[in-house]
Amino acid sequence: MPVSKSQGIQALPSGARSQRVHESALAAAVDLLKEGGLSAATCDAVSARSGVSKATIYKHWPSKTAIAAEAFGRWMGEALPLPDTGTAVGDLTEQVRQVSAFYAAQPVFAQLLAACVTDPTGAPYFRHFFLADRRKAVATLWQRAVDRGEVKPSIDAETATDILFGPLIFRVMTGHKPLTQEEADKIVAAALGGLLR
Numbered sequence: 001m002p003v004s005k006s007q008g009i010q011a012l013p014s015g016a017r018s019q020r021v022h023e024s025a026l027a028a029a030v031d032l033l034k035e036g037g038l039s040a041a042t043c044d045a046v047s048a049r050s051g052v053s054k055a056t057i058y059k060h061w062p063s064k065t066a067i068a069a070e071a072f073g074r075w076m077g078e079a080l081p082l083p084d085t086g087t088a089v090g091d092l093t094e095q096v097r098q099v100s101a102f103y104a105a106q107p108v109f110a111q112l113l114a115a116c117v118t119d120p121t122g123a124p125y126f127r128h129f130f131l132a133d134r135r136k137a138v139a140t141l142w143q144r145a146v147d148r149g150e151v152k153p154s155i156d157a158e159t160a161t162d163i164l165f166g167p168l169i170f171r172v173m174t175g176h177k178p179l180t181q182e183e184a185d186k187i188v189a190a191a192l193g194g195l196l197r
Contacts, residue, residue, distance in 0.1 A: 008124030013059055020058050024050040029071035038111035041068045064114045065122025072108055072131035082137055088145035089192060096143060096164055097184045100132075103172050104179035110172050135161050151195050163191045 011024060019171060026049035032041040034077045041066050059069050066067035083094035088178040103109050112130070116123040152159070167187045171177050 007128055008121075009128055010060075011063060017032065018060075021052050021056055025052045025057055025060065025067065026071055026074065028052075029067050033068060033071055033075060033108050034106075037106065037108050038064075038068055038115060041071065043067070050054075055073060061125070062121040063119055065112065065119040066125040068108075069112055069116070069122055070129040073111055073133050076102060076130070077133055077137070080137075082093060086111040088141075088148065088150040088196065089188075092139045092192065093188045095138065095186045096168070096180050099165060100168050100179045100184040101181070103168060113169075113173065123171045135167075138165070147154065150197060152197055155195055160191075160195055163195065164188065 012018065025046050028046045029041050032045050032049060035122075041064065042058050043054050046055055056131050057067065061070070080095070080098045083091050083098070085094060095173070112122075112126055116126050135158070138161045142151070142157040142160050145151040158174060164187070168179065168184075170181055175182055
């Protein structure tokens with residue numbers, strides 16, 4: 001996804017070597033997040049794991065939160081391929097189930113949300129590399145449903161995404177209800193009652 005400095009994301013050094021360094025550090029950050037959450041993915045640990053110097057890491061990301069946000073976006077994108085069941089109900093139910101299970105299995109999403117409150121340099125990376133990519137994926141599912149005439153075309157993908165996935169984020173942050181498949185199915189059923197034709 002193209003990045004502009006106006007989005008609050010620093011311009012990356014260019015060239016094949018810089019790209020290799022970026023990928024190496026990012027892969028190390030993904031592994032560290034999987035192993036120990038946000039607290040494990042420090043710039044020191046990413047440097048030690050990847051062999052990329054801390055000075056170089058800071059040329060690519062302004063903070064630990066920034067590299068973790070990009071790494072988390074990559075991890076989740078690879079872990080949750082888009083379902084293609086042939087129906088809007090099937091696709092959206094499966095995607096909500098997958099996201100719910102992913103959030104329930106590890107705490108990184110909640111940790112990143114909290115970190116972005118106190119790290120203004122990391123928040124744009126979270127919005128760009130995680131949030132925008134997740135919303136783009138759901139928009140693909142939504143457009144399929146629109147093309148098949150299964151959903152109300154007057155409802156845009158942004159609104160549908162908020163209705164379907166907002167409750168999961170609220171539950172991650174408050175812990176008032178579990179992130180189980182049964183609860184995910186209840187959310188989808190309630191949401192789709194207003195979204196389907």
